Amino acid sequence: MARPVVAIVGRPNVGKSTVFNRIIGDRLAIVEDKPGVTRDRIYSSAEWCGKTFSLVDTGGIEIDAGDEIMRSVRAQAELAIDEADVIIFMVDGKAGLTPSDEEVARLLFRSGKPVVVAVNKVDNPKKADAAYDFYSLGFGEPVPISGVHGTGIGDLLDRVAESLPEQTEEAYNDDVIRVAIIGRPNVGKSSLVNAILGEERVIVSDVAGTTRDAIDTPFEKDGRKFVLIDTAGMRKRGRIYETTEKYSVLRSLKAIERADVALVLIDAVEGITEQDKHIAGYAHEAGKASVLVVNKWDAVEKDDKTMRQFELRIRDHFQFMDYAPIVFLSAKTKLRLHKLLPVVEHVAEQHAMRVQTHLLNDIVADAIAVNPPPSDKGKRLRIHYATQVAVKPPTIVLFANDPELMHFSYSRYLENKIREAFAFEGTPIRIIVRRKSDED
Numbered sequence: 001m002a003r004p005v006v007a008i009v010g011r012p013n014v015g016k017s018t019v020f021n022r023i024i025g026d027r028l029a030i031v032e033d034k035p036g037v038t039r040d041r042i043y044s045s046a047e048w049c050g051k052t053f054s055l056v057d058t059g060g061i062e063i064d065a066g067d068e069i070m071r072s073v074r075a076q077a078e079l080a081i082d083e084a085d086v087i088i089f090m091v092d093g094k095a096g097l098t099p100s101d102e103e104v105a106r107l108l109f110r111s112g113k114p115v116v117v118a119v120n121k122v123d124n125p126k127k128a129d130a131a132y133d134f135y136s137l138g139f140g141e142p143v144p145i146s147g148v149h150g151t152g153i154g155d156l157l158d159r160v161a162e163s164l165p166e167q168t169e170e171a172y173n174d175d176v177i178r179v180a181i182i183g184r185p186n187v188g189k190s191s192l193v194n195a196i197l198g199e200e201r202v203i204v205s206d207v208a209g210t211t212r213d214a215i216d217t218p219f220e221k222d223g224r225k226f227v228l229i230d231t232a233g234m235r236k237r238g239r240i241y242e243t244t245e246k247y248s249v250l251r252s253l254k255a256i257e258r259a260d261v262a263l264v265l266i267d268a269v270e271g272i273t274e275q276d277k278h279i280a281g282y283a284h285e286a287g288k289a290s291v292l293v294v295n296k297w298d299a300v301e302k303d304d305k306t307m308r309q310f311e312l313r314i315r316d317h318f319q320f321m322d323y324a325p326i327v328f329l330s331a332k333t334k335l336r337l338h339k340l341l342p343v344v345e346h347v348a349e350q351h352a353m354r355v356q357t358h359l360l361n362d363i364v365a366d367a368i369a370v371n372p373p374p375s376d377k378g379k380r381l382r383i384h385y386a387t388q389v390a391v392k393p394p395t396i397v398l399f400a401n402d403p404e405l406m407h408f409s410y411s412r413y414l415e416n417k418i419r420e421a422f423a424f425e426g427t428p429i430r431i432i433v434r435r436k437s438d439e440d
Contacts, residue, residue, distance in 0.1 A: 010090030183265030347426025
């Protein structure tokens with residue numbers, strides 16, 4: 001199911017990032033941060049009034065627009081127009097209506113997207129009249145808020161939730177593996193798409209995806225059905241998209257949400273970058289199966305140790321994704337391309353695997369016997385029961401006497417023991433600790 005995207009847009013210094021942090025920190029149920037994922041947060045999965053969506057802070061998108069503030073403002077608005085389903089238009093209640101606000105408003109108005117005007121820095125009710133000046137923007141009643149103090153945030157999110165489109169189920173059967181090819185610009189995403197379809201396809205057709213402008217490409221290999229979800233830049237081209245490094249995250253996150261398996265491309269020639277880890281982190285946090293694909297392997301000077309050394313570097317940089325298999329290939333020459341789809345199929349099966357409850361409890365009991373949970377201030381964690389409650393990703397609930405006593409390191413230990421027994425290769429595992437009630 002594809003999540004709608006909500007983007008926060010506005011001229012510089014109106015408080016976009018403050019409001020973004022206020023929303024994801026205090027007001028929403030967000031995807032839990034995983035230790036080891038280092039990145040600038042410009043995106044968060046969120047829920048409000050029973051509706052889930054992706055929140056994007058355009059203030060975190062760096063756009064090379066020289067010293068001209070208006071060019072930067074316009075570029076940010078254009079990015080949001082392209083990818084967002086609902087736009088929060090942030091203005092400054094203290095500064096009042098400015099020509100820059102009016103310029104952004106013209107861009108947003110032409111888009112036809114739902115827009116909610118948030119008048120920030122209204123720190124007390126006496127200043128609420130400041131919001132009236134922004135009626136002239138033409139987007140209905142503005143919502144006075146304070147990002148610093150948190151006032152009005154609930155009212156803002158109520159308005160956003162009313163404007164969100166209904167989420168629709170994918171038009172694919174459960175036996176179809178949905179694959180998103182993601183990565184920073186120029187790592188060879190388009191080349192890999194073309195290589196897979198050119199060599200492996202039996203049947204192929206372009207169909208409209210459930211998200212706007214996305215193109216899905218179904219194909220079949222050895223009786224197994226796949227769908228490639230386009231993030232390779234085939235939809236729109238232009239200076240903004242080519243020069244905005246972080247835009248690749250905006251495009252990737254929508255495809256990740258719809259995928260079963262994410263292929264995270266790494267450029268073998270350029271090596272590993274922070275942006276590679278940022279994009280991989282989104283697939284990890286979304287709970288998707290993943291394969292780390294090292295492309296352009298044909299262009300690397302190699303000896304018998306080169307691949308192993310590169311693999312060790314990947315494991316060092318992607319410690320949060322140590323479950324993901326690594327495939328070295330060249331989309332250009334088709335080198336080792338035949339190894340990719342079998343790995344994709346394998347991790348998709350692991351992503352959907354369900355373990356019988358009695359086997360899971362045996363493994364957890366053995367792990368506890370070998371290494372009992374540590375005590376905290378004289379109180380020891382006791383795990384009574386384990387059960388798998390979901391797949392895609394595999395989600396395991398541990399019923400315990402006090403969830404607060406579960407330390408991350410011990411949860412990681414139990415995850416490792418579960419992986420030793422059942423593999424779950426290529427997929428994250430979510431472990432949830434709940435208090436055992438008398439009824440359980």
